[in-house]
Amino acid sequence: MTAGGFAHALDAVTRVRGVRGAMLVSAADGLIVADQLMEGIKGPAVAALAGSLANRLGRAMAAAGMGDSVFWHLQCTAGALLVVPAGSGVLVVAVTDPEVNVGLARLELLRAAEAVG
């Protein structure tokens, strides 16, 4: 997929009300592949931590016999981090306000993950 394709995949995610920004992160090394983040968000650091969290969760879920991870949601007092692993080893990540419609954001993240491949 081209850089334009990545940006297009993130567009629909960031259009959801309450989504502050979104990015594609390489799960293996925690590096940003593409991003549309609001100013002030420390993208590289967040990408690294999201990648590490995804790896730990993925291993724990595999050990528990739960199969592949589909979606996860870090709930915080002032917002949330939503993550969908795409098939290609890329994580689709969204940073949101507390009042975001999680169901809608999840749907757009799943679509973006499908588009990313």
Place this chain on the structure above:
Amino acid sequence: MADEVKVLSAELAQDPASLVFLRLGELLRQRGQLDPAHRVALNGLERHPHRADAHDLYARVLADKRDYERAFDEWDATLRIAPGHVGALKGLAFLYFKVGDIAQAVAHLETAQRHAPDDPSIAQAVALVRGGQPAAAASGLGIERVAPPTPASAAAAAPLDEARVFAGLEGAEEGLLLLDAAGRVLGGALRDPGGRDVSEPVAAYLAGVSQEAARTAKLLGLGTWNGLAAEARQGHLHLAQPSAEALLLVVRDRSVPMGRLAIIAQRAAQAAHRWLERQA
């Protein structure tokens, strides 16, 4: 009032797709006719599954019937459709209050207050919840004619078996796991779908998750983390932090909705918190 029920019933019979079921269901609920209210709310919800008020009505009826887990799911569904729905925010505040999570109860009430600043019952409920008066708070919110504690809430509040963290909770020996920051099992157990005990490897992989979640939340300016919900191909999990040094894992199959899993996790976290305090 009986006449009003008759009028609304007739109106609904003439036009089953109309929204009059909302008024009828609420009227029946307020009269304590919970079985007919349940039927009206459920039929209405089947016709209007994307309508937030239909989920809210059904949740109110379920709460009156003390089916708190399903009420939670319905209010959760309401907020997915209409994130600022004041009735659902008040309802969830009530449920969080019931399980002793004052912070979440207040947070939901404050969100409700932002959406309905002129509603005096919300400010009153915030004060009552902070003051620990559940019956008065529930009454102020118009949620429930408060009933005696349910078996589930009584079990959660009862003293626990010293040796077993999650005694009395569903899934205590197969889907609830308490671990420390170093990935060591403190209590509970986890089994895979084949029935094998996988507590130790899962705990080991989750070591450090709490610190990473806290760092991620801090970097993003998201405050403090209070839960991590994850969906996998063959199950759902929820992580919570009953204390600064411990992590709680709840695992269920995919038939358990994420919203319900969150409330199960809240109960288990309270039990774990009490157990940890006794061990200190």
